[in-house]
Amino acid sequence: MKKFLKKAPVDERILQAKRQIHAEMLLMIYYFIIIAFAVKTLLLHYSLGQCIVEYCIILFVPLYQMVRTRQLKVVLIPENYRANRRNAKEMAAFFIVYGACIAIFIATGGLMDSQGWTILGITFVVCFIVFCVSRQVFIQVEERRRKKLEEEFSAEEASEDTSSDKTI
Amino acid sequence: MKNLKLKAARVAKDLSQSDLAQLVGVTRQTIGMIEAGNYNPTLNLCIAICKALDKTLDELFWEE
Numbered sequence: 001m002k003k004f005l006k007k008a009p010v011d012e013r014i015l016q017a018k019r020q021i022h023a024e025m026l027l028m029i030y031y032f033i034i035i036a037f038a039v040k041t042l043l044l045h046y047s048l049g050q051c052i053v054e055y056c057i058i059l060f061v062p063l064y065q066m067v068r069t070r071q072l073k074v075v076l077i078p079e080n081y082r083a084n085r086r087n088a089k090e091m092a093a094f095f096i097v098y099g100a101c102i103a104i105f106i107a108t109g110g111l112m113d114s115q116g117w118t119i120l121g122i123t124f125v126v127c128f129i130v131f132c133v134s135r136q137v138f139i140q141v142e143e144r145r146r147k148k149l150e151e152e153f154s155a156e157e158a159s160e161d162t163s164s165d166k167t168i
Numbered sequence: 169m170k171n172l173k174l175k176a177a178r179v180a181k182d183l184s185q186s187d188l189a190q191l192v193g194v195t196r197q198t199i200g201m202i203e204a205g206n207y208n209p210t211l212n213l214c215i216a217i218c219k220a221l222d223k224t225l226d227e228l229f230w231e232e
Contacts, residue, residue: 011194012210013201 033057042105075146082139091132098128169205174228177221178203192216 037054040046048055069076081087102124178188178199185199192199192213201207202217209217218225 011198012213013198013207014195 030057030061038101042101043108045108070145073149075142075149077139077142079143079146081143082136087139091135094131095128098124098131169231171203171205171229174217174221175203177223177228181221183221188217188220191220 033054037051037058040051040054041048065076078084078086102120106120178185183191185203186196189196189199193216194213198207198209198213202209214225214229218228221228
């Protein structure tokens with residue numbers, strides 16, 4: 001019975017491949033959900049209630065990632081990311097995509113009066129500013145966390161060194 | 169890059185790829201891929217292989 005219950009050893013290469021495939025698969029599903037959400041809201045003009053599942057998943061995934069990175073004590077963003085050229089490129093790409101989404105929304109939504117245009121313009125600018133600010137704050141928090149983790153790890157290393165010196 | 173040292177150590181111990189795989193708890197393909205240099209094993213697996221072949225990490229995995 002014991003032999004039967006004993007877990008068979010898993011080949012690490014197969015395990016790594018399995019994890020990689022799962023990660024890629026889930027990432028594809030996540031992107032598909034984002035596209036589905038965009039199509040539903042921008043092209044088909046569904047209300048938020050009609051695509052609540054996609055909306056929840058889109059919100060849940062980054063939250064889950066944030067929780068797990070804290071649990072596993074890792075920082076995913078590269079060092080000096082704020083001053084990095086990649087950061088600027090990503091912001092520019094976001095601006096273009098966001099603008100394109102708004103353009104699609106307008107193009108498929110029919111004509112709007114001047115008040116509608118004003119509201120849409122203000123919403124566009126406010127959302128973009130909110131996104132930029134929150135993103136920069138998030139990056140700043142992550143960089144601070146990286147420093148904190150480095151201090152924590154070096155403190156642990158130092159305490160281990162002193163304890164091993166005492167035993168010698 | 170092929171790991172000929174591992175292959176030589178395995179042959180010297182008169183073990184087949186399957187035997188070694190069974191000893192360290194992986195599949196034969198994994199051992200084959202390590203020998204062919206197509207897979208980077210974890211440190212744990214390297215140590216398990218070294219123990220199974222009575223060699224050190226340097227002897228099997230250090231490249232000059």
